[in-house]
Amino acid sequence: MRVLVVGVLTLLLLLASGSWAQEGVDEGVEKDSDVRLLVDVSGSMKQNDPNRLSSSALELLVSLLPSGVTGGLWTFGSEVANPLPAAKVDQAWREQALELKPALANYQQFTDIERAVREVAQAEPNGTKRHLILLTDGVVDIPAARDDKRRQDADSRKRLLQELVPRLAEEGVVIHTIAFSPDVDQSLAQQMAGVTGGLAVVAETPEALLRAFLDVIDRIFPVDQVPLDKGSFAIDRKVEAFSALLFHGQDAPPLTLISPDGKRYTAEDHPDEIQWQAQGRFDVITVPDPVRGEWRIEGRIGQDSRINVDSSLVLRASELPTVLYMDFATRLEAWVEDQESTISKDAGSADLSLRAELENAQGQHVLSVQLRSDNGHFVGLLPAPDFVGNARLSLTATGDDFIRLRQQAVNVLPAVSARVDQPATRVVLQAEYPLLSDDNTRIKARLQDKELSVTTVDSREWRIKLPELDPDISLPLRLTAFATLGSETRVLELPTLQLNDDARRGLGSARLDRQGLSGEKLPQESTAAEPESSLADTLSNKLSRIANTLPRLVRDHRDDPAGWLAIATGVILLMIIVLWRRRRADRRRRSRRESPHV
DSSP states (O other), rough: OHHHHHHHHHHHHHHTTTOEEEETTTTTOTEEEEEEEEOOOHHHHEEEHHTTTTHHHHHHHHHSSSSSSSEEEEEESSSSEEEEEEEOOOOHHHHHTTTTTGGGOOBOOOOOHHHHHHHHHHHHHOEEEEEEEEEEOOOOOOOOGGGHHHHHHHHHHHHIIIIIIIHHHHHEEEEEESSSSSTTTTTHHHHHHHHOOOOEEEEHHHHHHHHHEEEHHHHHHHOOEEEEEEEEEEEETEEEEEEEEEEEEEOOOOOOOOOOOOOOOOOOOOOSSEEEEEEEEEEEEEEESSEEEEEEEESSTTTTTHHHHHSSEEESSSSOEEEEHHHHHHEEEEEEETTEEEEGGTTTTTTTTEEEEEEEEEEOEEEEEEEETTTTTEEEOOOOSSSSEEEEEEEEOOSSSSEEEEEEEEEOOOEEEEEEEESOOOOOOOETTOOOTTTTEEEEEEEEEEOOOOEEEEETTEEEEEOOOOOOEEEEEEEEEEEEEEEEEEEEEEOOEEEEOOOOOGGGOOOBBBBBOOOOOOHHHHHHHHHHHHHHHHHHHEEEEEEHHHHHHHTTTTTTTTHHHHHHHHHHHHHEEEHHHHHHHHHHTSSSOOOOOO
C-alpha cells in the first residue's frame, strides 16, 4: 500500500509540472478559481484512515492544482484550523503545503462538519468560483451534553442541509465530498455535493483516491481528450501537443510509442523534446508539435489511461451535470469552437456529429444519444439511467478530420432516497430530484401485505414509522412515488429497503439498485414464493417505466417504423411474461404456507 501511495503521489507531481489541467474551457468555469481543501482530523479518522490517505490527499491536491489559481487548507474536528490560508498557488505555496502533513495526524474528539463548512466558506474569497473539497469519514458528531447529544447532532445535520448548504449554493460555492470510510453518512455527502453541483465519491484505496481527485480537478479545470481505443489514438492538425497518462501493471514490459510515420519511442530512447516519465505503474508522456495521424501504444495499458490534448479546436458544453436521476432524462447541449468561431453543419462541416454516452462504474456503456444540430449547437436528451451509483458521462465530437472527447464523473441518484434512521424504528425519505416536493409527490410504502403510513416532515422529506419486527426475519420494504409534474403523473420505482439487523447501519449496508439491499434470507418455508412474486413485481415496475417514458418514445421515434415495431414487440412480450410469472407464483403460493405477517 505504501509503495502504491508513493507511486500515486509521483504521478500527480508529474502531472502538476505539465499542462494537464486546461483552465477556462467551459462557460461558467473561471480561471481564478478558489479551491479549499477541508480535512477531517476527528478521532474516528484514526481508525477509518489507517493508511493515512488524508495525508496523501494533501499531496495530491498540491500536485494537481494549476499554478496561478488560489488554494488553501483547513482542518477540523472539535475545532476548525486554517494552517494554510488561501493564496495563489506557486512553488513556494506547494512547499509550504507539504510541510503541513503532520498537522493531519493531530486527531480531535468530534466531527463538527457544520462548523467547518461554515467557517471555510465564510473565509475571504480570493476567486470568483469557490470549490470546497471535503475529506471526511462523514458522520456529524458535535460536542454536546450526553443526554441531549443525539438531538443536537440531528439539529446540526439539519441546519447544514436545510440552511447552510442551500445558501452556499446560491452564492456559487461548490462542495465536493470524498469519503474515506464505507460507514460514511452517504446521504449527507451526496446532498451536500448534489445541491451545490459537486461530486460525491468514496475513496478507500490510493487508486480510488487518484481517480476521485482527477475527477474533481477535471470538473474544476476541464480538458479535451482524444479517444484511446485498443492502444490507438488519432492526432489531427489542430493539436499543438498531447499528454498521455498510461497505466500498466507493476511488472509489465516497457511501453513503446509509435508515431504515424512509423518511428518508435521508448522511455530509454526518445528525442529531447519528448518528455517521458516511466514509473512502476504508469507512464506520463508529453509530445509537443506531434505528427498528424494515428499514434499507437505497444504494450498493455489500463482502462483509466487517457490522452489529453492542447488545441485551438475545443469541445465546449453547457455546464455538465454532476448528478443524474433515475426516471428522469437529462438535457445536454454542446458545440465545437475554433478560435471563437462555432463549427456547425451550416458552417461547412457537413460530417460534424456529437454523441453523448453514459457508462457505469464497471466501464460498461449503458446509455447513449446522438445530439441533433440546432443553430450551430447540438442538443439532446440523455435517457433516464436505470441504476444508482457512480458513472461517467462523455461527449464525443467527430468532424471531417478531427475528434474531441470530454468526460466527467457523475453520481446517479434515485429521485427519492430512503435510509433507515437510528435506531431502526423509522425510515426517512428525501426528495433528491429538484422538482419533487410534498405538493406534487405522494409516497406509498408496503411491508408484506400491510401498507404503512407515510408522514410529511417538510416540503421535501417524509418519514415512515416501522412496526416492531422480528430481528431474525429479513423483510423488504417496497417504496413507490407518484409524482405529478405539469400534466403528467409518473410512477417512480424506488430502491427496495431490506429491513434486518444489518439495516441498522443505515445506508452503509445498502446496495442501491433495483434488486434492493443486502440482508439475511427468510426461512426457506416462509419465502418459497417470494422470488416469483419479486420478479413479477419487478416486471410490473418495468411496465410502469415504459408507460412513463412512452411520450418521449413517441416523440423520438415518430418517423422510425422499425423503432415503433421494436417498442410494441417489447411491451407485448413483457406483458406476457408478467402474466405467466404471476400465474405460476399463484399456483405455488396455494401449495405453501403464507409468509409471516408483521
